[in-house]
Amino acid sequence: MDNLTAAQVAELAGARLAGDPTTMIGPKVVTDSRQAEPGSLFVALPGERVDGHDFATTAVERGAAAVLVTRPLELAVPQLLVPDALAGLTALAGGLVARAKAGGLRVVGITGSSGKTSTKDLVAAVLGAAGPTVAPVGSFNNEVGVPLTAAGVDAGTRYLVSEMGARAVGDVAALCRITSPDVGVVINVGHAHLGEFGSVAAIARAKGELVEALDVNGWAVLNAEDPNVAAMAARTGARIASFGVAGRPEHGDLRVWAEGIQADSRQRHRFRLRTDGGVEAPVALRVAGAHQVGNALAAAAAGIALGLEAAAVAAALSAAEPASRWRMELAERADGLLVVNDAYNANPDSMAAALRSLAGLRRPGGRLIAVLGDMLELGPQAADEHRKVGDLAGSLGVDLVLAVGDFAPELAAAARAQGSEAVVVADRAAAAEQLRAVVSPADVVLVKASRGLALESVAEHLLAEGDHRWA
Numbered sequence: 001m002d003n004l005t006a007a008q009v010a011e012l013a014g015a016r017l018a019g020d021p022t023t024m025i026g027p028k029v030v031t032d033s034r035q036a037e038p039g040s041l042f043v044a045l046p047g048e049r050v051d052g053h054d055f056a057t058t059a060v061e062r063g064a065a066a067v068l069v070t071r072p073l074e075l076a077v078p079q080l081l082v083p084d085a086l087a088g089l090t091a092l093a094g095g096l097v098a099r100a101k102a103g104g105l106r107v108v109g110i111t112g113s114s115g116k117t118s119t120k121d122l123v124a125a126v127l128g129a130a131g132p133t134v135a136p137v138g139s140f141n142n143e144v145g146v147p148l149t150a151a152g153v154d155a156g157t158r159y160l161v162s163e164m165g166a167r168a169v170g171d172v173a174a175l176c177r178i179t180s181p182d183v184g185v186v187i188n189v190g191h192a193h194l195g196e197f198g199s200v201a202a203i204a205r206a207k208g209e210l211v212e213a214l215d216v217n218g219w220a221v222l223n224a225e226d227p228n229v230a231a232m233a234a235r236t237g238a239r240i241a242s243f244g245v246a247g248r249p250e251h252g253d254l255r256v257w258a259e260g261i262q263a264d265s266r267q268r269h270r271f272r273l274r275t276d277g278g279v280e281a282p283v284a285l286r287v288a289g290a291h292q293v294g295n296a297l298a299a300a301a302a303g304i305a306l307g308l309e310a311a312a313v314a315a316a317l318s319a320a321e322p323a324s325r326w327r328m329e330l331a332e333r334a335d336g337l338l339v340v341n342d343a344y345n346a347n348p349d350s351m352a353a354a355l356r357s358l359a360g361l362r363r364p365g366g367r368l369i370a371v372l373g374d375m376l377e378l379g380p381q382a383a384d385e386h387r388k389v390g391d392l393a394g395s396l397g398v399d400l401v402l403a404v405g406d407f408a409p410e411l412a413a414a415a416r417a418q419g420s421e422a423v424v425v426a427d428r429a430a431a432a433e434q435l436r437a438v439v440s441p442a443d444v445v446l447v448k449a450s451r452g453l454a455l456e457s458v459a460e461h462l463l464a465e466g467d468h469r470w471a
Helices: 006-013 052-061 085-102 116-128 145-150 171-179 200-207 227-235 291-305 310-319 348-359 379-395 408-417 428-438 456-463
Strands: 016-018 041-043 066-069 079-081 106-111 159-163 183-186 219-223 239-244 254-263 268-275 279-288 329-333 338-341 368-373 400-404 421-425 444-448 468-470
Touching: 006 016, 006 066, 006 079, 006 085, 041 052, 041 085, 052 066, 066 085, 085 106, 085 145, 085 171, 106 116, 106 171, 116 159, 116 279, 116 291, 116 310, 145 159, 145 171, 159 171, 171 200, 183 291, 200 227, 219 227, 219 291, 239 291, 254 291, 268 291, 268 310, 279 291, 279 310, 291 310, 291 348, 329 456, 338 348, 338 456, 348 368, 348 379, 348 444, 368 379, 368 428, 379 400, 379 408, 400 408, 400 428, 408 421, 421 428, 428 456, 444 456
Parallel strands: 041 066, 066 079, 106 159, 106 183, 183 219, 219 239, 239 254, 338 444, 368 400, 368 444, 400 421
Antiparallel strands: 016 079, 254 268, 268 279, 329 338, 329 468
């Protein structure tokens, strides 16, 4: 945020100010005392195991100029007192965005069942090449991450990229009230959090809240090849920008698609970016996986909807490096072993995308090995969804599957039925030890599971066996 007086910040946050109203605060807003620095505002959020108020003194010692708290503390800095710290942070972020939008800020909101973070990184690369851009680091996409990211805008910010996750109907709508998006990107509707939503229809209802938040001057960027997403055009008064991997979408005020898609040996894809009017520009992605083509088209549509030239968008996409950890992260060990760390999270759709990418990475004389852990929050359909993953792994020719978690037996049995060798292992440590004994330099190893299993440690264990470089 811009440097503001304590009185100005208190007004934006709806807080009662105790302390010097002329104290200058900014530019950082933090909820982690370890990230406090001179001038910052520390927000004391309650947590499941710790209370942010217990760390306010540390934040001040590190230079925080003020604190946002729910009760008075013995501190020598201004205190912004609110009934609810998260509500205060939310109000502050919304106020800062409104100030910046009055100065020309444009906001892009992104949601979907899978691929949100990868798409967010590509959108940020496209917009960042055009002007000062604020975007979340990693998957900062919930009721805390969205306002914290939004609080980073200032008078010079041209674009804000806001990734929006949801665990219930109403979540995306609440996040939109903070950021007031001008462009809403919906990538897909899949099975992530199916256990919490209860049905794909409910997931679609939640994701569509993003396009419902747009006004008539906004743009809804919709995946034309996902029927649940394409149907969202009827839920918004905004203009429609459609994107498609397979060819030109049938509908849309703006249509963006890919032609001539080809993959290199690392599953990085190149294609011709096409839009209506005969516009064409070459793209050569540096991120791995066929699913990244769709993500790139979504980013391209958002950029073009905001007035950027297709050639500039294509150049930015081609220059974009992987920006978030543990998402199709390729590393090659000095002996040649290729490790694909896609362990940040998993659901049926992202599992399928990762396995298909793995199949395209096979090398002469080498095997395809997949270390696959549980996909969480799938509800009553969990066992069946894990069997589908095992079936796909086997049908794609994965040579060895190491399955971890409560649904490992179902996944492994389905993989075996399709001809893969499949082993149930007790935990991630056991998976790492088994891999150490069986991998050879020509092999490719994929590691993927939901966040709760922390399988990235398996990939890190493999790479610790020798020097490596990012592939």
